[in-house]
Amino acid sequence: MSAQSPAPDQLARFNVSPARRRKDKIARNTILAGTLLALIPLALIVYYLLLKGLGSWSLSFFTTDPTGNTFFKSSSIGGIKSAILGTVEIVALASAIAVPIGVGVAVWLVEYGKSSWFAQMVRFFVDVLTGVPSIVFGLFIYIVLVVGTGSSFAGYKGSLALSLLMLPVVIRSAEVILMLIPGALRESALALGAPRWRVIFSVVLPTALPGMVTGVLLAIARAAGETAPLLFTAAATNKTNFNLGQFMNSLPVQIYSDVTSPTTAVVNRAWGAALTLVVMILLLNLIARLIARRSRLA
């Protein structure tokens, strides 16, 4: 290597023409502008939620049930305790139903069904299910379990409606992740003399876990924010309730009923509840990611 720097004409062939530089700059800035544009609504939502919601946050906001009193300024309107607990209960049951079934269907599709006609049919119906409006799931459960049985609203019926909503999201996201697991991993486990079910449980699913957590969280986040499927299934109530067989309050339904109130304090409670919902999903996201990261060695 010589200490001398190369002659300018030697470097000239590496020069990029000004026109190309300009085009590169325009392309880059266009992409940047698009990204920023997409971030505007997100930033605005978070900003308004914090602006309007933080004001109604207080200790009693989280520790008292709504009183149902929404007209008289003299008396307290209460907090959202029953709604928070109701959402946690309903969504937890819905996840407990949808996640195992959804992952099971995805495993079947990828490991057994592959491209058989039946598997293709299942995929098609799962896709159709993804496009069904959430209120239809609510109506379905309402017709079958509320009207059909002649009984009343109950928390578990809301859970069922939400689990139907979550199912296609869980199946499709889990399927995509399972298909990403290299076939060589399955083969090497099979070649060790492992039965197929052991390969799935001990090699395929652990490898897919971090990716699946993302899909499951997406489904949970979507379900937790749904109002429509809960309106005719779990209904709205003020009391905190730990019995999934009874009426159960939830954050979306609380927001829905509060936001139409003529009383400012009650509308503000809706903002506070909305902020609570967002923060809860954010926390769930963080916790699940930490767990998934810890459970993975690499």
Added chain:
Amino acid sequence: MTSDGTSLRTADMEPDELLESGQARSPMPPPTRPQTSAPAAAAVAPAKPGLSVRLEKLRAFYGSSEQVKGIDLDFHANEVTAIIGPSGCGKSTMVRCINRMHEEIPGARAEGRVLLDELDVYDSSVDVVAVRRAIGMVFQKPNPFPTMSIFDNVASGLRLSSRRSGDLRPKVETALRGAGLWDEVSERLDEPGAGLSGGQQQRLCIARSLAVNPEVILMDEPCSALDPIATLKIEELIAELKQSVTIVIVTHNMQQAARVADRTAFMLSGELVEVGPTQEIFTNPTDPRTEEYVTGKFG
């Protein structure tokens, strides 16, 4: 040997039992074999012989296309047999038929017989899981299980294929020593297997298949993703391993075949052209096509 017939038919057989039955039905006198002067690996390698494998009119198909066209071939016990031939000649497919991995591919099937010692692995009463425990496999690309530590990777074969898993430490150590990896990893068995170098990963995969005490190990181009030094280590390892297992190695590298194999088989377009002692195949082949291939005229 009637014991052969039953031993492979038990799905949940312990590796130990397999080892014992392997000794019981062995065609060769067990432990007393001459120790090589060489490394610790040989000293701790499980003292049990491999089994011979015989292919009879083996044909393999992908859908309707025939990739292996009726092969008769013997793999002698405790010898290294290399399979050479140009890309796409059916080497890998043939080898994958031996432990029935071929049928894992949708639309793939095999005809003919594969005799492990005297048992047809395609017999309807034979459990495919037991076949794969007796006939291990090492793949082209090192593929340790990414979620498992070094220890767990080696133990995986034992854990995945049996219900009780007792104390795995001695078995894991034996397998790692057998693969010549113990000295490099004994201090960090809890670290992820994927953190090792490529050559170490491949030896980890060899240890993983050794841990279940197979009688035969199939190697499908085990060095093609490795550098020359790692390749050399694997080749030394193969020479030691053949004391306890029968080895079938597919390779693109003719020098490698010449270095490691006792016998070499040359395949062309799904057919077996010639098989014989390695020396003979490379210096004095009977078939002109073999001569053209080993002298580099095509392939």
